[in-house]
Amino acid sequence: MLDYSPIDNGFEVxxxxxxxxxxxxGRDSVRVRxxxxxxxxxxxxxxxxxPPAAPGCRVSREGxxxxxxxxxxxxxARLDSGDGKPAxxxxxxxxxxxxxxxxxxxxxxxxxxxxxxxxxRSGLFEIHQRFKAYADERIYGLGQHQHGRLNHKGLxxxxxxxxxxxSIPFYLSSRGYGFLWNNPAxxxxxxxxxxxxxxxxxxxxxxYWVTAGSSPAQIMAHYADAVGxxxxxxxxxxxxxxxxxxxxxxxxxxxxxxxxxxxxxPLSVIxxxxxxxxxxxxxxxxxEEYPDxxxxxxxxxxxxxxxxxxxxxxxxxxxDNYEEMSARGLLVGCDQGxxxxxxxxxxxxxxxxxxxxxxxxxxxxxxxxxxxxxxxxFDLGVRVWWxxxxxxxxxxxxxxxxxxxxxxxxxVANIYPRDNARLFHEGHHASGGGDTVLLCRSAWxxxxxxxxxxxxxxxPPTWESLAVQVRAGLSIGISGIxxxxxxxxxxxxxxxxxxxxxxxxxxxxxxxxxxxxxRLHGHREPRGELGSPLSGGPNEVWSYGERCLExxxxxxxLRERLRPYIAEVxxxxxxxxxxxxxxxxxxxPQDAEAWDVEDEFLLGPDLLVAPVTTPGVVSRHVYLPAGxxxxxIHTGKxxxxxxxxxxxxxxxxxxxxxxxxxxxL
Numbered sequence: 001m002l003d004y005s006p007i008d009n010g011f012e013v014x015x016x017x018x019x020x021x022x023x024x025x026g027r028d029s030v031r032v033r034x035x036x037x038x039x040x041x042x043x044x045x046x047x048x049x050x051p052p053a054a055p056g057c058r059v060s061r062e063g064x065x066x067x068x069x070x071x072x073x074x075x076x077a078r079l080d081s082g083d084g085k086p087a088x089x090x091x092x093x094x095x096x097x098x099x100x101x102x103x104x105x106x107x108x109x110x111x112x113x114x115x116x117x118x119x120x121r122s123g124l125f126e127i128h129q130r131f132k133a134y135a136d137e138r139i140y141g142l143g144q145h146q147h148g149r150l151n152h153k154g155l156x157x158x159x160x161x162x163x164x165x166x167s168i169p170f171y172l173s174s175r176g177y178g179f180l181w182n183n184p185a186x187x188x189x190x191x192x193x194x195x196x197x198x199x200x201x202x203x204x205x206x207x208y209w210v211t212a213g214s215s216p217a218q219i220m221a222h223y224a225d226a227v228g229x230x231x232x233x234x235x236x237x238x239x240x241x242x243x244x245x246x247x248x249x250x251x252x253x254x255x256x257x258x259x260x261x262x263x264x265x266p267l268s269v270i271x272x273x274x275x276x277x278x279x280x281x282x283x284x285x286x287x288e289e290y291p292d293x294x295x296x297x298x299x300x301x302x303x304x305x306x307x308x309x310x311x312x313x314x315x316x317x318x319x320d321n322y323e324e325m326s327a328r329g330l331l332v333g334c335d336q337g338x339x340x341x342x343x344x345x346x347x348x349x350x351x352x353x354x355x356x357x358x359x360x361x362x363x364x365x366x367x368x369x370x371x372x373x374x375x376x377x378f379d380l381g382v383r384v385w386w387x388x389x390x391x392x393x394x395x396x397x398x399x400x401x402x403x404x405x406x407x408x409x410x411x412v413a414n415i416y417p418r419d420n421a422r423l424f425h426e427g428h429h430a431s432g433g434g435d436t437v438l439l440c441r442s443a444w445x446x447x448x449x450x451x452x453x454x455x456x457x458x459x460p461p462t463w464e465s466l467a468v469q470v471r472a473g474l475s476i477g478i479s480g481i482x483x484x485x486x487x488x489x490x491x492x493x494x495x496x497x498x499x500x501x502x503x504x505x506x507x508x509x510x511x512x513x514x515x516x517x518x519r520l521h522g523h524r525e526p527r528g529e530l531g532s533p534l535s536g537g538p539n540e541v542w543s544y545g546e547r548c549l550e551x552x553x554x555x556x557x558l559r560e561r562l563r564p565y566i567a568e569v570x571x572x573x574x575x576x577x578x579x580x581x582x583x584x585x586x587x588x589p590q591d592a593e594a595w596d597v598e599d600e601f602l603l604g605p606d607l608l609v610a611p612v613t614t615p616g617v618v619s620r621h622v623y624l625p626a627g628x629x630x631x632x633i634h635t636g637k638x639x640x641x642x643x644x645x646x647x648x649x650x651x652x653x654x655x656x657x658x659x660x661x662x663x664x665l
Contacts, residue, residue, distance in 0.1 A: 002015070002061075002078070004061060006059055008023070010057065011059050013077055013088055015079065015086065018036060018115070018117075019035060019037065019038060022075055022077060024050070024056075024057040024068070025051070026054050027054045028071040028211055030211075031050075031209045032075075032206070032208050032210070033205055035117075039205060040204045043207075044406045045182040045445075046180065047209060047227065048228075054070070057069060057070040064079050072094065072214070073094070074095045074098075076091050076093070083110045085110045087111075089103075091104065102175070102210060103131060103132045105131060112128075114130050115129050115206050116129075122202070123204065124410070124411055125202070126199070128199055130195055130197045131195065133193055133194055133195045134175060137173055138173070138595060139153045140172045140173075140474075140478050141172050141475055142169065142171055143475065144164075144168075144479075146164050150475060152171065154192070154193065156189070157188065159189060159199075159414065160187075160397075160414070161392075161417060161444075162391055164458060166454060168443060168444055169183070169445065170223060170445055172216060176213060177210055179211075182209055184444060185200035185410060186399050186409075186413055187201050200411075202408060220478070224448075224480065225577070227448075230483065231435070232435075232574045233437070233482075233516070234436070234437065236306060237268065238566045238570070240269075240518050240556055240559065241268060241269040241270075241485075242267055242270045243273065243308075243520060243539075244520075244522065244538070245273050245491075245521070245536045246276070246534065246535055247271075249289040250289065250290040250291065257300060260305075265556060267303075269519075270306075273310045276289060276309070279348055280312055280314045280344070281315035281316050281320075283311065283321075283369070283377065285377075307384065311387055311424075313360070313390055314389065315356045315358055316349075316355050318347075321372065325368065326356070328364065330369075331359060332358070332359045332402050332403070333402070335402075335409075336401060338354075340355060341394050341402070342354070342393060342395045343355065343395060359405050361416070362404075362405035362406075365405070366422070366423040366426065369427075370427030385428070386439045387440045390417045391442040416444075417444055420440070422450050424436075424450075425452075436451055439485075439517075445479075453481075454485075455519070456469050456472050456485075456486045457491075459486065459487060459492070460492050461489055461490025463615055465490055467611075469511075470611055470613065473515065473581050477579025478579065478586075481579075482570070482577075483516050484516050488508050488519065493522075493525055493527065494525065495524070495525040496538055496543040496545075502548050505548060506547075506552075507611070507654065509552055509555055510551070511612075513559050514607065514609045516581060520539060523536045524538060547651075551652055561665065562665075564664075565607075580604060581603060583601060584597045584602060584625050585597075588626065590626075590627070593642075612654045620647060620649050621646060622645055622647045624644070628659050630660065632647060632657050633656045634653050
């Protein structure tokens with residue numbers, strides 16, 4: 001018999017040493033937790049509390065099975081006898097139709113079962129969770145990855161934060177459900193033909209969340225309700241952002257801002273990148289390079305430009321704050337060795353030397369870092385924060401050797417970028433800073449609620465990379481991050497004087513015009529030696545010759561006209577969880593073709609964008625979703641949806657289509 005106990009909003013069952021808890025967690029949604037002996041009380045995942053306003057659930061028992069009905073989703077727990085070795089198994093069904101959405105299955109016919117705990121003598125377990133595979137299922141989301149696929153079916157994906165690889169373990173299924181692996185442990189997920197398996201290398205318990213929806217939009221809404229909604233994007237943030245690696249001093253940065261205004265080019269944000277500080281961890285301007293930061297901030301304000309400041313979580317042993325942070329336990333620890341996890345050639349260093357990281361999972365660290373940032377940046381007027389290298393960027397990549405306030409690195413490392421964003425969100429708002437954007441290089445589930453944007457990291461300046469970013473941006477939007485961008489032109493290199501690279505820049509700039517954030521950045525040729533004097537080549541819109549300048553100007557002016565529409569799209573993202581950049585199936589789920597299109601996207605409901613990711617072409621194939629008419633904005637040609645066309649794509653623009661009936665342009 002199944003050992004069953006009712007609880008508030010769900011039930012628990014026990015079998016041998018395992019306790020399994022199933023409870024309603026939001027509208028049409030359930031949370032599943034399992035552990036050996038007892039469910040842990042500590043929780044560092046994304047599910048802080050059940051969302052409000054969900055109707056009550058019903059729990060019933062029939063024979064050796066327990067059923068929970070939570071709106072549109074029904075969960076059945078049964079004791080499966082296997083081949084003489086019983087195990088508790090769960091299945092998830094659509095309530096109205098009874099159709100199976102997802103079902104657990106055994107790893108082996110006799111032992112083990114669907115959820116497996118391999119002990120490690122530390123109170124943590126290597127945990128496996130296996131589900132059935134469905135041949136026709138498509139899997140979307142999972143954060144941001146560089147494998148070049150929108151559909152993750154058939155892939156193995158590491159659950160680990162790396163530069164350009166953002167691990168957010170949520171996916172949306174074509175079968176009509178969403179799934180969150182609510183576990184920040186290092187691990188992997190395998191979407192194989194013979195089964196789906198999630199693996200946490202070291203964790204105290206199993207924890208996942210499932211939601212059902214009648215449409216992808218409804219699934220996205222349930223997910224946002226569960227992990228938190230993004231705020232409204234500030235109006236100023238939808239404009240153009242200028243950045244390069246790097247502006248070496250105050251005068252150079254101001255001259256660029258002045259030149260944008262002199263040329264009549266719109267500019268919302270300009271960025272001071274790394275090495276503007278005295279030492280990593282000091283969190284202040286180097287007075288030799290920025291002798292009058294207050295005056296700089298006053299002039300930028302007069303120009304209508306905001307300054308974004310680069311903040312790294314790295315603490316140099318030469319920093320004025322290092323000894324205090326180390327003594328107070330504010331740095332990331334380690335199981336073995338000294339507390340240094342990266343090396344870099346920072347200010348005052350004769351060569352590349354080891355550096356530490358602060359621990360944002362520690363509330364005391366969050367207070368100390370924000371107080372320092374407030375004193376040296378915020379009080380001067382800085383209101384926009386670039387949280388770079390926040391995976392954190394380990395070298396060597398040894399997250400399992402780390403020790404955090406929240407727990408061992410193997411069990412909690414993936415929440416580092418989320419808690420780093422929390423540090424700045426809470427500090428900024430407690431200080432009365434108003435609306436802001438935190439530009440992060442990594443993220444975890446629920447990070448959007450802290451006003452976090454993500455960019456795709458240090459990507460190469462290649463056509464292949466541009467094509468990959470289209471898929472990556474759509475994936476992270478489905479994963480719950482509506483504010484996203486890339487380094488226009490790629491990061492590692494690119495010669496502004498090279499005509500072949502200029503073509504890539506022009507195509508990338510056109511694509512960037514329709515991304516949620518519109519930002520030019522890169523480490524251009526000549527790059528020079530890595531170290532604190534590093535500057536890199538020019539990367540302003542006038543750096544690429546007259547033809548590209550006019551293309552840039554045209555697209556910047558188009559972006560300005562689109563900003564009221566973008567504000568509406570961002571308001572929808574905040575309210576409903578629908579991303580700003582949308583895979584076609586999010587708007588047109590009844591169109592079977594829309595589920596397979598990976599190289600186009602919708603900006604909101606009314607603009608279809610078809611990036612050009614191949615050199616030397618003057619047209620490209622575009623699929624127009626069924627159920628609407630579409631007018632190409634440059635040629636004025638109108639087409640009925642449900643067909644593929646060959647669209648004009650000269651050097652000067654990429655195909656962009658306005659949905660019939662829209663008045664946004």
